Amino acid sequence: MAEELKKEYAEILKGYLQSRDENALYKVSILSRKFQEARIDPDRILEMHLEVFNDIVNGLPPKKAVNAYNAGFEVLLELMMGYAIAYREYVEMHKNLYDMAREFSEKLQEANRLQELFISIISHDLKNPLTSVLGYSELIEARAEDEQIREFARKIKRAAKKMSELISDARMYSKLRQGVPQEEFKEKDVKEILSEVIEDFKEKASKKGMEIHMKNGNAAYKVLATDFLKSVFSNVIDNAIKYGPPDSKVMVEIKDEGAFWKIGVRDFGEGIPDNVKEAIFERFVRNDKRGIKGSGLGLAIAKTAIEMHGGRIWVEDADGGGSIFYMTIPKLQHSATDQKDSEPANAS
Amino acid sequence: MKLMGDEKVVQVKSEYDIVVARSVVRAIAKDMGFGLVDQTRIATAVSELARNIVMHAGEGVILVREILKGETWGIEILAIDNGPGISDIKLALSDGYSTKGSLGVGLGGAKRLMDEFEMESAPGQGTTIRVRKWLPK
Numbered sequence: 001m002a003e004e005l006k007k008e009y010a011e012i013l014k015g016y017l018q019s020r021d022e023n024a025l026y027k028v029s030i031l032s033r034k035f036q037e038a039r040i041d042p043d044r045i046l047e048m049h050l051e052v053f054n055d056i057v058n059g060l061p062p063k064k065a066v067n068a069y070n071a072g073f074e075v076l077l078e079l080m081m082g083y084a085i086a087y088r089e090y091v092e093m094h095k096n097l098y099d100m101a102r103e104f105s106e107k108l109q110e111a112n113r114l115q116e117l118f119i120s121i122i123s124h125d126l127k128n129p130l131t132s133v134l135g136y137s138e139l140i141e142a143r144a145e146d147e148q149i150r151e152f153a154r155k156i157k158r159a160a161k162k163m164s165e166l167i168s169d170a171r172m173y174s175k176l177r178q179g180v181p182q183e184e185f186k187e188k189d190v191k192e193i194l195s196e197v198i199e200d201f202k203e204k205a206s207k208k209g210m211e212i213h214m215k216n217g218n219a220a221y222k223v224l225a226t227d228f229l230k231s232v233f234s235n236v237i238d239n240a241i242k243y244g245p246p247d248s249k250v251m252v253e254i255k256d257e258g259a260f261w262k263i264g265v266r267d268f269g270e271g272i273p274d275n276v277k278e279a280i281f282e283r284f285v286r287n288d289k290r291g292i293k294g295s296g297l298g299l300a301i302a303k304t305a306i307e308m309h310g311g312r313i314w315v316e317d318a319d320g321g322g323s324i325f326y327m328t329i330p331k332l333q334h335s336a337t338d339q340k341d342s343e344p345a346n347a348s
Numbered sequence: 349m350k351l352m353g354d355e356k357v358v359q360v361k362s363e364y365d366i367v368v369a370r371s372v373v374r375a376i377a378k379d380m381g382f383g384l385v386d387q388t389r390i391a392t393a394v395s396e397l398a399r400n401i402v403m404h405a406g407e408g409v410i411l412v413r414e415i416l417k418g419e420t421w422g423i424e425i426l427a428i429d430n431g432p433g434i435s436d437i438k439l440a441l442s443d444g445y446s447t448k449g450s451l452g453v454g455l456g457g458a459k460r461l462m463d464e465f466e467m468e469s470a471p472g473q474g475t476t477i478r479v480r481k482w483l484p485k
């Protein structure tokens with residue numbers, strides 16, 4: 001680009017030195033914009049002018065060379081004048097874009113703030129009446145003599161429970177989005193958290209004839225984590241039970257991956273199509289809605305939470321069918337009792 | 349303000365006329381004693397005014413004249429057209445504004461190069477732009 005412009009400039013300069021034609025100056029003024037668009041620096045333009053000019057006047061008799069020198073200066077002036085204006089315009093345009101972006105960002109922040117506020121209001125104000133709905137539907141289920149009415153009560157109860165979970169998810173997501181204070185990060189053992197979660201889900205799994213297995217070494221799997229980490233594991237294991245076929249297994253594994261612990265949760269379900277492997281971690285995307293309970297926020301919460309811990313979450317196809325959800329979490333390199341001041345999350 | 353001497357009028361219809369306008373204005377500015385840098389400023393501004401006429405109005409005129417205010421000499425250039433006019437003058441003068449993209453430096457550039465800039469325009473009424481540059485003493 002610079003070479004082409006230099007050539008074009010040389011042609012015009014040569015023409016002007018011969019004809020002193022205003023048209024040449026006009027062309028230079030138009031050309032100056034291209035120099036600016038090509039981001040050629042002003043000092044380079046001056047250099048280029050001298051290179052081109054010297055090539056042209058080399059060998060001219062002294063008097064002609066002096067005249068040419070003045071004429072060449074006029075052309076250079078025209079070029080730099082146009083360049084300066086194009087540059088100023090460029091700067092102003094970017095300033096305008098910057099202002100627009102800043103304004104947009106402020107509006108966005110305000111919208112986010114309102115959204116968080118909204119979520120926190122609905123989560124508090126909806127939970128209380130729901131407790132009544134749940135309580136009375138249970139009461140009806142227990143006392144009604146008509147089986148059909150008892151069935152209606154059960155349906156009401158199920159719907160109310162689902163709604164309650166949804167509200168809890170929304171509240172958790174909102175809390176995560178606002179950021180979690182540093183003091184909530186504590187030294188924990190991944191294996192212990194996983195064992196607790198597996199214990200919590202044992203009953204649910206066995207109702208489908210399923211078992212949860214964990215494979216790990218004897219090491220201490222120390223990390224710095226908040227209580228959200230348990231929610232992440234719960235969510236992923238809950239999903240594995242939901243999507244796994246009856247009488248299948250859920251396999252949990254912890255691996256040493258250098259600076260990270262890598263946790264894999266494998267199910268034997270239908271697997272997740274490639275085109276939604278990333279989208280399932282966004283809000284309100286679910287692979288298959290039929291018969292599967294959940295708010296659609298679960299994996300979005302897991303992703304936000306795991307990233308807050310400095311790790312990642314993703315899903316791969318497992319050999320022999322099903323999916324493996326992987327999560328990484330930075331290892332806690334120094335025990336907190338050894339070096340209390342050390343930077344915690346920065347494990348790498 | 350006195351009008352000194354004749355005024356030169358250039359009909360502007362094509363790119364060729366832009367060059368003529370530049371040429372006429374530059375010659376007058378040079379005769380008046382404007383330095384090379386100011387000559388270039390004025391020529392670039394006229395270039396822009398004339399380009400604006402060709403691109404937005406199709407045709408118009410550029411008027412050039414010498415003026416005297418007190419003891420200060422100046423050059424005044426009017427760019428007049430009967431084109432569609434400009435509804436938002438402030439926007440047209442903002443840097444980076446160009447309705448047809450290929451516009452050279454924009455009217456904002458012309459304004460900055462000169463000492464005075466006035467513009468009258470309304471949709472359907474055409475546009476008149478007056479610029480002045482005073483000769484340094």
